[in-house]
Structures are given as structure tokens and as C-alpha cells.
Amino acid sequence: MDLTELENxxxxxxxxxxxxxxRCCIAAGxxxxxxxxxxxxxxxxxxxxxxxxxVNVVGVGCMRLCSQGPLVGVDIDGPxxxxxxxxxxxxxxATLNGGQGEAETFEREDPFFAKQTSLILKNCGCIDxxxxxxxxATGGYRALHQALFELAPSDVIETVTRSGLRGRGGAGYPTxxxxxxxxxxSGERRFVVCNADEGDPxxxxxxxxxxxxxxxxxxxxxxxxxxxxxxxxxxxxRGEYTLAIERLNKxxxxxxxxxxxxxxxxxxxxxxxxxxxxxxxxxxxxxxxxLMASIMGQRGTPTPRPPYPAEHxxxxxxxxxxxxxxxxxxxxxxxNGAEWFAEIGTPQSTGTKVFCLTGNVVHNGLVEVxxxxxxxxxxxxxxxxxxxxxxxxxxQTGGPSGGCIPQEHLDSPVDYESLGKIxxxxxxxxMIVMDDQTDMVDVARYFMEFCMDxxxxxxxxxxxxxxxxxxxxxxIVDGSANRADLERLEKLCDMVSRTSxxxxxxxxxxxxxxxxxxxxxxxxxxxxDSTTAKANSNGATCQ
Amino acid sequence: xxxxxTSKQTAGHPSGDKRFKLLEVAMKRHQYRHDALIEVLxxxxxxxxxxxxxxxxFVSKRLxxxxxxxxGVATFxxxxxxxxxxxxxxxxxxxxxxxxxxxxxxxxxxxDEIGISPGETTGDGGVSLLTARxxxxxxxxxxxxxxxxxxxxxxxxxxxxxxxxWTIGSDGA
Amino acid sequence: MSVVTLTIxxxxxxxxxxxxxxxxxxxxxIDIPTLCYVEGLTAxxxxxxxLVEVEGARQLxxxxxxxxxxxxxxxxxxxxxxxxxxxxxxxxxxxxxxxCSICVANNNCELQDAAVEMGVDHERLEYTYPQREVDVSxxxxxxxxxxxxxxxxxxxxxxxLEGAHTWDISGRGANLKxxxxxxxxxxxxxxxxxxxxxxxxxxxxxxxxKGSTASELDHNRAKLDFLINARENQLWEL
Numbered sequence: 001m002d003l004t005e006l007e008n009x010x011x012x013x014x015x016x017x018x019x020x021x022x023r024c025c026i027a028a029g030x031x032x033x034x035x036x037x038x039x040x041x042x043x044x045x046x047x048x049x050x051x052x053x054x055v056n057v058v059g060v061g062c063m064r065l066c067s068q069g070p071l072v073g074v075d076i077d078g079p080x081x082x083x084x085x086x087x088x089x090x091x092x093x094a095t096l097n098g099g100q101g102e103a104e105t106f107e108r109e110d111p112f113f114a115k116q117t118s119l120i121l122k123n124c125g126c127i128d129x130x131x132x133x134x135x136x137a138t139g140g141y142r143a144l145h146q147a148l149f150e151l152a153p154s155d156v157i158e159t160v161t162r163s164g165l166r167g168r169g170g171a172g173y174p175t176x177x178x179x180x181x182x183x184x185x186s187g188e189r190r191f192v193v194c195n196a197d198e199g200d201p202x203x204x205x206x207x208x209x210x211x212x213x214x215x216x217x218x219x220x221x222x223x224x225x226x227x228x229x230x231x232x233x234x235x236x237x238r239g240e241y242t243l244a245i246e247r248l249n250k251x252x253x254x255x256x257x258x259x260x261x262x263x264x265x266x267x268x269x270x271x272x273x274x275x276x277x278x279x280x281x282x283x284x285x286x287x288x289x290x291l292m293a294s295i296m297g298q299r300g301t302p303t304p305r306p307p308y309p310a311e312h313x314x315x316x317x318x319x320x321x322x323x324x325x326x327x328x329x330x331x332x333x334x335x336n337g338a339e340w341f342a343e344i345g346t347p348q349s350t351g352t353k354v355f356c357l358t359g360n361v362v363h364n365g366l367v368e369v370x371x372x373x374x375x376x377x378x379x380x381x382x383x384x385x386x387x388x389x390x391x392x393x394x395x396q397t398g399g400p401s402g403g404c405i406p407q408e409h410l411d412s413p414v415d416y417e418s419l420g421k422i423x424x425x426x427x428x429x430x431m432i433v434m435d436d437q438t439d440m441v442d443v444a445r446y447f448m449e450f451c452m453d454x455x456x457x458x459x460x461x462x463x464x465x466x467x468x469x470x471x472x473x474x475x476i477v478d479g480s481a482n483r484a485d486l487e488r489l490e491k492l493c494d495m496v497s498r499t500s501x502x503x504x505x506x507x508x509x510x511x512x513x514x515x516x517x518x519x520x521x522x523x524x525x526x527x528x529d530s531t532t533a534k535a536n537s538n539g540a541t542c543q
Numbered sequence: 544x545x546x547x548x549t550s551k552q553t554a555g556h557p558s559g560d561k562r563f564k565l566l567e568v569a570m571k572r573h574q575y576r577h578d579a580l581i582e583v584l585x586x587x588x589x590x591x592x593x594x595x596x597x598x599x600x601f602v603s604k605r606l607x608x609x610x611x612x613x614x615g616v617a618t619f620x621x622x623x624x625x626x627x628x629x630x631x632x633x634x635x636x637x638x639x640x641x642x643x644x645x646x647x648x649x650x651x652x653x654x655d656e657i658g659i660s661p662g663e664t665t666g667d668g669g670v671s672l673l674t675a676r677x678x679x680x681x682x683x684x685x686x687x688x689x690x691x692x693x694x695x696x697x698x699x700x701x702x703x704x705x706x707x708x709w710t711i712g713s714d715g716a
Numbered sequence: 717m718s719v720v721t722l723t724i725x726x727x728x729x730x731x732x733x734x735x736x737x738x739x740x741x742x743x744x745x746i747d748i749p750t751l752c753y754v755e756g757l758t759a760x761x762x763x764x765x766x767l768v769e770v771e772g773a774r775q776l777x778x779x780x781x782x783x784x785x786x787x788x789x790x791x792x793x794x795x796x797x798x799x800x801x802x803x804x805x806x807x808x809x810x811x812x813x814x815x816c817s818i819c820v821a822n823n824n825c826e827l828q829d830a831a832v833e834m835g836v837d838h839e840r841l842e843y844t845y846p847q848r849e850v851d852v853s854x855x856x857x858x859x860x861x862x863x864x865x866x867x868x869x870x871x872x873x874x875x876x877l878e879g880a881h882t883w884d885i886s887g888r889g890a891n892l893k894x895x896x897x898x899x900x901x902x903x904x905x906x907x908x909x910x911x912x913x914x915x916x917x918x919x920x921x922x923x924x925x926k927g928s929t930a931s932e933l934d935h936n937r938a939k940l941d942f943l944i945n946a947r948e949n950q951l952w953e954l
Contacts, residue, residue, distance in 0.1 A: 001665035028678070028679055028680055028693065029679075029680050029681075029682045029683060031691035031693060032678075032679075032680040032683050032686060032694060032695045033683060033695055062686070065682075066680070066681070066682025066683065067682035067683060068682075069682065069683070074705050128627070198679070199676065199677075200641070200677070201637070201638030201640070201641075201676055202638050202639035202677060202678070202681050202682075203679075204639045204677075204679030204680075204681060207679045239585070239622045240675065240677075240678060240679070241679070277581075277582070278581075278582070278585055279620075279622075280581055280585065280622035280623060281623075281676075282619065282620050282621065283622035283676060294581065295578070296578045297576075297577055297578040297579060297580035297581050297582075297616070298580075298616065299615055299616055299619040300619060300620070301619075307639030356681060358639070358640035358643075358681035358682065358684065359639070359640055359643045359644075360643060361599065363685075364640075364681065364682035364683075365682050384607035396639065399639070432639050432640060432643060433644060438643065446639070446642055447639075447670040450676070454676070456619075
């Protein structure tokens, strides 16, 4: 494979393109609403109407508006149909011949789409995720070529550093600095690992990217491999994501066949292999040292850092670990330059971030916005607020490690520092809207139970502390706790977050601490020794 | 528990079960590397449905790993199950979005209907009730997976009738 | 190996690079409490008793894992650390079924010692009373899971010193359990050599020798030190 051959694929794809393209989402969200049958109905309808020569029906990845699925789009800017059924799917085909569409449409001018900025999701819902040519036609693998033939590894690292890209897994560590550290550490071999163990409940950004645009991640990993001098990459994917695993394997095979991965990438001396490793249902494996243990076939228990994976990672070798979304940003940064990327977002938090907007909000789905966008814009304008005119009580970000942001902080910009200041974290991108009916103590109990179940048990504070905290929270919910119990809970929160071995334990108290900070009255009013307790003795929601 | 005959054979299993041969192929592809343990267990579960002691012994022998380590890894990950599953499975997603939209009530309904708690299988081996930590179909919450098929926007009625259908089906059979 | 100088509790300490904070501190007589650590075995880092404050570091660090560095300033005894250690002991006592008065390890137990040292005179947390088993199928030893604190010393000593790897840990979180081979009765374990090292390493009365009374239950940790010294340094010092 060389540049001319790559160009030829682009030209051929353009020439083969039929005048009209009907796209049907077959990512997990829409699949759960029967989109596979809709897709075949569409295909039959096109065949039957004799338009097969000018209309192409493709199954594509996520089109973002997951709650309204199955989604069917006609061309990129044509009408977008939602809640399509097998009954009304053929009417969409009929509209191409001047017929009347029976399916509901969703305005593309709606703030849900208009307020978004697409970098990572640019190709999602547009390209066919199962054909590498479709990705190449959008300019795919050009950045890898550019890196290999026009840049030195140090230039690549320098570009990533200048772009200001920060880790999208949640902590926001500067990506360029991490790459530089791994590159300078010596070892017989080095490894690139992509963390796709998206464990936060209510978060499916990574899954959507892997299902809809897998090559973008592979290209990002290969560029990283070139930059740090690694020849082997691993993608650690959750076992639950069967479709993503299938598509990744297919994508790796296709890229290998074309000489874009494997021995001699683009016929250069650079070799880069990528293997998929399938997780087996352990949230703690999202923690980097636990993830590496799991890749090496062991129990996914974390080990203390230092030493960091950058110096002592897989099999003791320097290892670069980044999130799916971090890698997905890399090809565009190389192609368009660091300055282009740095202009998006805020000076400290550059670029965009994909969020999964779910919960009590009108438009559930994937949202990509520049960092620094106010939370209110995301929840009220893009998300359309609470259904049926309800009030937003809080927005939960960062999953079990994050916190609940109350309504009064909705104007806060969404970036790493601002979220930290108001007691939450960016996290991997889950954003759950809770309305005024939500019981915040019960929410805290839910997350604590999650952490208790997912604790690996290696360190005592996390193993036994989460059990104690969950018990105390359950008692507060039941109305059988007193003020001393609440004090004990707060003490445990501090102790567990300060003494636990890994991020899971250190952040497990966060949802409790943040709800205590903003909704303390909900806790206090349920204590047996509080004056208002009697009114709520049935465990009813207090408002 | 350890079968002495196994050690004399180079491949397969004394039972002659063909699935062991397929498992052997998978292990060979990984060059019997210790770090392939999880991949091998995935394959074993895919072939046998669940991981019984005899199967785990087979894996430990072939990969030359201590049996306790194989058992330790198999029990660490929730995806692996050491007990047989029911003919039908009902997986209720308990992710945050589903929690906010009432996944707890769905579980309650199944418990009322067939009297089992998450992680259990009905006495006749008909239905297994499981929970999942977010399937990632949050837009359609609450979500339930019936026999590998993801279905969104579930109500108490939906889940009750589905599960009831299975139990009646197995009675008739 | 170069020599570095660091400050531990206002005391200047020199140590060889490659040593841990714990080793450096103990070599000058500063004791840092531990429960899962055994000199000569791989550090585990799970009990969190040896957490220390490192000047300039955001988080507390386990002394058993952290290597010494030139110019480090360490505090091993602060009110906060003492309170955390006390809570760790309380968490352990609430998690298992620890009844000293009827335990064979009474007066020979590191958990009990830690409780005394940390001043745990009553339990502030709720007992969970887990249902745990006792396995006395082995002809010489028994294991009472009620008294197990899951420190994994037995796993490491069996793997690293004896080389049998009979022990491992199964499950996760609150369901962790020490197992022999395929979670079968210890007495039926085909890999166990009955060497007794796990018994010597156990900090509590979880692994005990049959037929010994409380007063006889000395874990004989010195024997382990002897073995480690012999294996690693080829020095047989009884």
C-alpha cells in the first residue's frame, strides 16, 4: 500500500457512490429497537421499487439520537426518520419517488444537532463501519501515512503535546506528556494499550465509536505506536460489547490485508500489530494496572503506583495506556495540526468531548460538544430538558466515581477543572439527568452498592469500607439511622478515599460526598433524631 | 478429582467429547501461553456453556498453571459462570439510566413471578435471572436482554408476560 | 547500588537505592505497622496499614511498595495516619468473625496486636457476621475462614517459597475466599506438600496446626526468615 493506492481507493469510492444513500443505524441502541429488520425491509423496498441502481442502503453506526431509534437518514443532509418500524420503512423509499413518508421525522436544525460539534463522531452514522474503503474515502489512514513519511516520532509527540489533548478516560492527564514519558523509558519492547473497558453505567461513548468508526481508533493507536516506538498494541474491550468486538476484529483484519497494520505498515520498516483482548465483566479492569493484569491473564486486581505503566507496564515494559476517545482524536490532530485542535474548547481543556446524555431528559443519546460548553446548554438545549415540563434536580457526571451537580451549578462550563471545583469529575462521559422526583440518598446508595459489588477486594478500605458505607446509606434510606451514623458515614468516606489502593476505592465515596454537599437536608430529614423525620417515616421521597 | 489418564494423553479428554479438541485448538493458537488464560476460559465457556471443575482442571493442566490460579481467575470475572445456566435467560440492565427509570421494579416483578433472585436459576433449569452493569442501550432504558435479544422500554407487564411465557412453555414441553 | 539520604520522622536515614521506605525505616528502628507484608516475599500493598505521608505527594503511599529516593521527607506517625490505621483494624474486625477469647491464636495474633497498638477498645462499626467455613480435612492443619483477613501471605509463601501454589484467592470484593486448588477440601489437595509454610506465615489463627493449644500456637515466623535467607542469599543462619 502506498499513497497512490490509497488515493485510488478514495476515487473509486467516489465513483461507485450511488446518487442517493439511505442510512439505517445498526449500532446497539437502535438494534435493541429492532433496526436490523428495518434495514432488511429497506433493502427489499429498494429492490422492489427498481431503484437499486441509484439508491444504496447501508447499515451505519450511531446517529446519536438513541432514544428515538431506529433511525434512518436519507443522505447526510436529507430527512432523518425516527422510530421507524418495519411497517413504515418502505414509505421512506417511496418518498424518493415523490411518495408520502409515514415515519416521523426529526429536524436536523433542532438544537440537538445544531449545537453539537463533531470531530470524533464525524464519521459515525455516515460511513459503513464494516468496510475499510468507506473510512479511507473520508481521508482515513492519511494521518498515519503522514506520520510515517513526513514526521519523526518526536515530531508526532510534539504535535500531540502542543494540541493540548488530555486523556479522555476521565483524569485528564496531558496525552503528549504521557507519550513522551513512555518514549524515553527504556525497555526491550514497548506496548500501546487502548482502554475500551467502558464500565461506567450510563456511558456508551466508546462503544459507539468502536461500532461506528473502528478504524479511527486503530489509526490513532498505530500513530501512537510509531511515536513511542512500540510494535504491539492491545485493545481491551468489555465482553458485553459483542458487536464492537466483531467490528474491531473485522477492521483489524481488513487493515492488515491492506498493509496498514502488521508487518511493514505502508511498506515502511515500521511494524504494528493490534490484538483485541476481551474483558470478562469486571469494572475494576478500567483501572490501568488492573487492566494490564487482566491482559496478562490474571485476576484484574490493581497494584500500587508508582511504578507507573509508563515505566513498568505489561510484562514490566514501558506501556502507553489511553482511552478510546483519546486515540480517536489523534488522526485529526496529525492531519489538521495542533493549532487547529487547540482552538477548539478552552485553553486548558482543548478539543471536544463526547457525552452520553441519559436519564430524565427528552433527547437521550450521544452528544459531542467543545469542552467548556455550559452544562445547561447540553442538558436543556441539546437534551431538551426534562420531559413533560419537569424540573432538573441534578446532573450526575463521571459515573460511580463522579458526583451529582445540582441545578444551581448548571451554568458551570464542562471542563476538567470546573467540574472538579463543583465536586464532580469529567469521567469518561456519562451524563445522567435526574428530575425533581429523584431521591438523592437512594442515588448515593445505588452507586455505593455498585462500587461494593465491583470492588476487587484486594485492599481493606475498599473491600470492607464500601460494605459499611452501603449499609449506613441503606439505613438512612430506610429511616433507621441516627446522627451518629451520618457522622460515621462521613468519616468512612474520608478514610476510604484517602487510603484505598486504586481509583475505584479512592473515588467510591464521591457520589455520597457530592450529594451530602448539595442535598444534605435529604439525609438529615430522615435521621431518627431529626425533627422532620416523622413526616418522612415511610421512606417517601422528600422534596 | 484429577484424572490420571488425562496426563498420558497428548490431546483431547478421556471422555472423548469433541469440544475438548476444539478447546485444545484454541489453546494451541495461543501457544499455551499463561497470559492467554482469560481468552481460553472465554472459549471454554462458549463451547460448554459453563465452567465446571473438570473443565477448569483440563485448562490448568494444558496451560501448566496451578489449579487454584485458574479457579481464582474464573471466579473473579462475572462473565464466567461455574454453574449451568437455564434454557432461557433474562438479563435486567441495572445501569444508572435503567435504575433511574425503574429497573428495580422489573427485578421485583420477575421475583414475584417465578420466585428467583438475580444470579439464580429456576429449579427446573428453565429460566436464569441475571443483572448486567449497563448494556449501553441507555437511550431505551429500562432495557432487558431476553435470550441474547436486547429489548428496550420495558414495563413491568412486558417482563412479567415474557417470563411467564417461558415457564408455561417449559411445562407444556 | 548507591546510597541515598532521606528524612523519616525528622530523622536523617541513609538507605541503599532499591530499598523500600519500610525497609529503610525498620533498619533504623522506626516501626511502621503492617499486616500483609512479609520480609522476603513480594509486597502485596493490600492492608494499607503501612501508608505514610510523603512530602509533595498528593496521596498517601504504602511504605512496603515505595522505593526510597534522595531527599524524600516521610512521616510515618501522624494523628491522621493513626486514625486511619485504627479504622482499618475496625473494618477487619467487623468484616470477619473474630472472637479472640476462643481463638487458638489468642496472644499469638498480629491482628490482635494491631488492635491493641491502635487502641481499638470497642468496635464503632457494624459487624457483618458472614457465613464462613472451617476446613479441617488436612491431616496436620486446619483453616478457619472466619479468622482470615485475606492478606494473601499464604498464597505468596506457597508460590514463592515452597513453589507449589496450592493456595490462591477466589471471588472478589466481600466474597473473597482463600482456596486450595479447585476450591476443594485442603486434605484432598494434590499439590499441597504439607510443608506448613502457610501456617507459619498466617498472621491470625486462620491457618492453624491441629492439636495445638492456644499457648502452643507460635507461628514460628523465624523459620520463614531462615528459609528466605537460605534461598536468596545462600546463608544458613539458624
